[in-house]
Amino acid sequence: MKRNQPICIELLNSFTDVELQSFHHFINSTYFNTDKSIVSLFKVIYKYILKKKRFDSAAQTLVYHKVFGASKNTVTLNLKEKKHFNAKLSLLKKLAEQFLAVEGLQTKKTHFYDLLFEKLLDKRQYRLFEKHIKQNELFSQSQKKDLGYYQFKKIIETHKLQYSNLTASIYKKNNLPELNYIIDSEYLLLKIGYYITLLTIQQITKVDYDNLFIKSIDKIISLENYEISGPIIIGKATIELLKHQEKKYFVKLLTLLKQYSKESTEEDLSYSYQIAINFCVRKMREGDMQYLDLFKLYEEMDKQNLFLEGDFVPVLKIKNYVIAACRVNEFDKALNIVEKYKPFINKTDRANVCNYNYGVIAFYQQNYNEALKYFIRADLGQDANLKVIILKCHYEMDDDYDERTMQIFRSAQKFFKDNKQLTIVRKRSYRNFIQILTYLYKIKFNETKMTLSTAKQKLDEQDVNSDREWLTTKMAELQ
Secondary structure (H helix, E strand, O other): OOOOOOHHHHHHHOOOHHHHHHHHHHHHOOOOOOOHHHHHHHHHHHHHOOOOOOOOHHHHHHHHHHHHOOOOOOOOOOHHHHHHHHHHHHHHHHHHHHHHHHHHHHHOHHHHHHHHHHHHHHOOOHHHHHHHHHHHHHHHOOOOOOHHHHHHHHHHHHHHHHHHHHOOOOOOOOOHHHHHHHHHHHHHHHHHHHHHHHHHHHHHHOOOOOHHHHHHHHHHHOOOOOOOOHHHHHHHHHHHHHHHOOHHHHHHHHHHHHHOOOOOOHHHHHHHHHHHHHHHHHHHHOOOOOHHHHHHHHHHHHHOOOOOEOOEOOHHHHHHHHHHHHHOOOHHHHHHHHHHHHHHOOHHHHHHHHHHHHHHHHHHOOOHHHHHHHHHHOOOOOOHHHHHHHHHHHHHHOOOOOHHHHHHHHHHHHHHHHOOOOOHHHHHHHHHHHHHHHHHHHHHOOOOOOOHHHHHHHHHHOOOOOOHHHHHHHHHHHO
16 A cells, blocks of 8 residues: 555555444444544545545545535645545544454453453442353363463453452452462463564574573573463474474474364464474475475364364465375375365465466376466466476476477576565575576486586585475486
């Protein structure tokens, strides 16, 4: 969104259709809004502007005149009209912010009860307070002990302590030990989350953080009194893998993820599995792990229903599962996963994503012409994996040396060199792949003096390569 676009319009454009309908009801309520012109303003903006056109000077004049009537100058707004219009837009923005806060209270139970308990205690409504506390304590017993659990328990125990103080029962019995344990558990999980984020950033950017800062976190997460919580145990294992980058910590994390899967939320499990996947992919580029390891990871995620995020499935999860399945000749499973999650792919992306994955399956079944037909239909823009697999298609399909194919290889090299979306390591891994692919293509058709053993030596010397395993297979075929 452009900077000169009014913030109010930018905010409303982010609303879903359902939210826009709810917001319309919201501003019609005189409890929240008594300015009827705001209702008219929203209706006109909704009809002519939102998700349709930019809110430039001409559009603003159109909206203003439809809501407040036309002045003598019908082309632009005068200074007084602009001031009036901006004031109304500002009020509409404040109502939109208030709407989001109210909507948030409907879904964020912790914040809702924090406010409710405070008001009930202020009004000395102890019976109703006690009723809510009992209900929520029963409810929390069945919840998984993640960060959200401890945050909610902290709200309950904090207000119970306040209640004890108000009713003068604090000296007979209080919940200070329980509250202290909950606060420490919440703090520990927060620190674990921040540490995982820090290590992930450090891994990508190579930024060195203050050593004392790291040591202070290490001391906190080494506390042994809190080992009974599955999310804490998994969090510590995730940190170990990120810190040491060794396979034994990878195996340990996977064991714990299965062991404590029922105690952890799907969101937390997905996050730790993604870190395990990133480790696996990194080791594959270095030649230390295989596609079978990656396939097993995605299979486990599917078994634990971790592909879905809300009502949708991220496209990357399906694509990566399909590639991993094909690389270990599990073509039926690859096809099944596409069909299983097809209804959960965003409608605007569904056809392109399915065509891409059907193309991948056809490619690994050596149906290269069919694969290219699917890839042509898959409008995925500048997708790196699509670029690479098309290069592989050309390598496999050519019966003779073709300079046009070489031009496609060179063009791909430039694409990865100039790509600003990829990390330096990923750029190098793709460019290294194309370099070896070019060598093999020339060797295949006797268009170079380079020997296969020299090409293999160059591959071995590369620190990273986006598909070392496939290149090694192609080398074996040329022997």
